[in-house]
Amino acid sequence: MVNHLSAWARRIAQNQLETSLPRRWAHTQGVARGAAALEPVFAADSEVLVAAAFLHDVGYAPLLALTGFHPLDGARFLRDEHRTDERLVRLVANHTFALLEAEERGLRAELEAEFPILDDQLLTDALTYADMTTTPDGAPTTPHARIAEIVARYGPDTVVGRFIQRAEPEIMATAARVEQAVAAQPR
Template sequence: MPLAPSVAEEQARRLLAEDLPRRWAHVMAVAQKAQIIGRELGEDGALLEATAWVHDVGYAPDLAVVGFHPLDGARYLDGLDAPRRIVDLVAFHSSAWAEAQEFGVVDELARFQDERTLTRDLLWYCDMTTGPDGSDLEFEDRMAEVRERYGPEHYVTRALDAGMDERRAAVRRSREWLTSVGLADQV
């Protein structure tokens, strides 16, 4: 089943807006950045925006089977027959492999693929420069916010260190591309 941005938005709204309004604010802001970026991304523009809308649906209480939101979201979307790229991008968003190692779900995550493309980097950029309430943050400030919110012993905080080089590289590549297409000051 195709997952147009408007359909993805409705799915995310239904799953997040009422039960998790702060998460919904984050998702709306990530999707807004993705929509702006998508105008310059060509054929992957709609894919980026649709994925931004659903990247955090795994937090929805009804979907939290494993308790690892990238995996729970990817499984849900896979069950809807969403496009494989969207499913895979959700599964691996924002260095999820590092969190999967800490959480103990590497084998489950391995059924999905990390495509390592510009589109993937841009999704990570949108997510990792948007605060939990939808505020716009610099990458380093966002990483500091995550550390503070979860505390030093949480698996998410430990995974930040394991995936930090890859996160930084994705953000750097995204910024370079955004600058090259004249969007650096818009997102």
């Protein structure tokens, strides 16, 4: 069942991405499906998790890409234009080890000051996991394959290539934590 917050988030993301960045929109939908599949683990937080999944890449939208760093651009858009819940905005701002990429871009202090990381590590992990187990076309994948695809697409010596290689151990640890939480659920 789609709840109010995730339905709203889906509309916002679709309006920003579907026409201008259809492949990014396909990825976004896949990430939201992945986040929804984690509902048994995150029942209390599934609404905010799925909404964050829909919105995690909204900062790529051409009209929103002011700094060129999508977590910061997306979080600012959600905060400033939509007065979105702070928890949701902070998830979007910090998804998939954004602080490491922000550091590569010289934006770490700015990101940390405006959007501190949530104290809920497993919820943040869940969004990262959903992102890193979804291909650019929205299909399921493994974190290893996703990292390799990102390095191949951007190049190993680019900002994104350097960041994702640096983040790989953390991404793999995140995947292990989420998979352990899923496995611990009663069947």
